[in-house]
Amino acid sequence: MSKSIDLKRIVETLQSVLPKDQEYIALHEPRFSGNEWAYVKECLDTGWVSSVGKYVNRFEEMLQEYTGVRYAVAVVNGTAALHMCLQLAGVEAGDEVVVPSLTFIATANAIHYCGATPHFVDIETRTLGLDPYKLGDYLEEITEIRDSTCFNKITGKRLKAVVPMHTFGHPVDLDPLMEVCNRFKLELIEDAAESLGSFYNGRHTGHWGKLSALSFNGNKVVTTGGGGAILTNDSSLAKLAKHITTTAKVPHRWAFNHDRVGYNYRLPNLNAALGCAQLEQLPDFVEKKRNLADQYNKAFSEMEGVSFFTETEFAKSNYWLNVLLLDEQYADRRDDLLELTNEMGIMTRPFWTVLHKLPIHARCPKMDLTVAENLESRAINIPSSVVLGVINNEA
Ligand SMILES: Cc1ncc(COP(=O)(O)O)c(C=O)c1O
Incomplete structure (x- = not known):
């Protein structure tokens, strides 16, 4: 050699x-190199630094406009976004969730947070992301469908979702993956943490998943310091995403009532201000x-x-x-x-x-x-x- x-x-x-x-x-x-200082200063000058303020809404609107996905819900980081995507897609304790073995730890961590188990699958050399054809053959072999639900014949567990990740910004082959998900009754959730600005067949990543997650960590294409977003085309899921990421508080002028266990995952206005300036660029x-x-x-x-x-x-x-x-x-x-x-x-x-x-x-x-x-x-x-x-x- x-x-x-x-x-x-x-x-x-x-x-x-x-x-x-x-x-x-x-x-x-x-x-x-843009309006970062001006927007952040405005938050400090006006006192709107926390989870309420015009920049959070504007940031969400800008994400919707750029990606073309109908709803964006800003959250504290990409891991929290993934956690919420999985929960909103119905992943429960005891489930298995299909995930590529080559990904950042956060993709698997979010699965663990739901009490579910990551089920590791292979990637392909064309995209460095999940191989939909190899996955289809594998699921054919190890699963069975009962009552429109996919079960792993070996572990006996329910397989609920697939989380492809667009590795280093390179989109996975989404159309055949979508076909596999439909065939095996699996929810598709895109980990698009690295792929803001990446398109598959002319359409922005994040459109194929029932829900998708973005990250705005300091190393990403645009940053909010720390931040993330949930993307979805489903209006009721978007509404629920906003609700559970803001402690599930029932809107009222003074009463504190919460109708389920919620999360304090809402992106602060200060971070969103930075994000708006970044998205402009x-x-x-x-x-x-x-x-x-x-x-x-x-x-x-x-x-x-x-x-x-x-x-x-x-x-x-x-x-x-x-x-x-x-x-x-x-x-x-x-x-x-x-x-x-x-x-x-x-x-x-x-x-x-x-x-x-x-x-x-x-x-x-x-x-x-x-x-x-x-x-x-x-x-x-x-x-x-x-x-x-x-x-x-x-x-
Ligand atoms: C593939 C992938 N998923 C999830 C995350 C988690 O995002 P965050 O660091 O914002 O929690 C990251 C990056 O940090 C990532 O690269």
């Missing part, structure tokens, strides 16, 4: 795309991120042993977080590359540890996960900040 990959040349190629005058280049940095941010990806793609196009991951034909990705893939025979050099790049002041990191390998998930059901394990073993994330696309635009 050849070991002739030139790691030094990979670093030089990264450097050729990145700014020359910076000692350290982060994986992703937020960019505050979203199309520009996405363009700059796509520009950076284009620069990387060109720079690595001729290189032996490594490739830059690009969107597939049905996708228009926000390229939230860029990916370099080593050829399979060089997987054992991944950590050397991580070492070298980080030493040189270029922040890189491996993919998340595939979730089925975490000891907390040792007893969770899973399918064959060859593709997820293979990709995890040979991929790294490379700097992806909007600002890097700006520099390249102006160069």
Whole structure:
């Protein structure tokens, strides 16, 4: 097996795309180049800093307009959004929920919060996200439908939902996935935490799920400091989402009555103000991120042993977080590359540890996960900040 990959040349190629005058280049940095100061100052000046205020409503309206999804409900973070999506889709204690093994821990955590069990499934190389065809074949084998409900024949548990995740902004193949969900009576919930600004066949991600979750953490395409949103086209679910994320308080001028167990998950106005200013710049941010990806793609196009991951034909990705893939025979050099790049002041990191390998998930059901394990073993994330696309635009 050849070991002739030139790691030094990979670093030089990264450097050729990145700014020359910076000692350290982060994986992703937020960019505050619009009305952020003005809107946040207005909250401080008026005292509307908490969970009521005009920016929360405006932020939700802006999300609706940009994504085309009819209702957006702003919440404190993406994990809370996922938790609520699962609960509103009817996931209950004792259920199993299908989830790709390659995702951030929050996707599985939200399933645990409902008392349900993540059931790990494989991804595909085209999207780095859930493989709908492999999933269909697998469910055919291990499930049975009784009274319009899907059961795992091995564990005896109800399979209630599927949560695909649009990995690093690349949309999963949603149409065949939708077909699988319909065939097996499963609710579809999109973890769109990373895919604001990403489109599948011309339509924004978040449209296919009964409910979908967004995140506005500091590392996302746009940030509210911390924040998230629930998206849905269903008006009654949207109403319920707003109700249960605001402690399920029955509206009244002074009485405190709550008609179910609710959550204090509403996004504060202060954060929403930041978010409004960020959303005003979203199309520009996405363009700059796509520009950076284009620069990387060109720079690595001729290189032996490594490739830059690009969107597939049905996708228009926000390229939230860029990916370099080593050829399979060089997987054992991944950590050397991580070492070298980080030493040189270029922040890189491996993919998340595939979730089925975490000891907390040792007893969770899973399918064959060859593709997820293979990709995890040979991929790294490379700097992806909007600002890097700006520099390249102006160069
Ligand atoms: C795929 C995915 N799901 C969920 C989350 C959770 O979002 P948050 O950090 O806002 O809770 C994140 C990011 O942080 C994520 O990347």
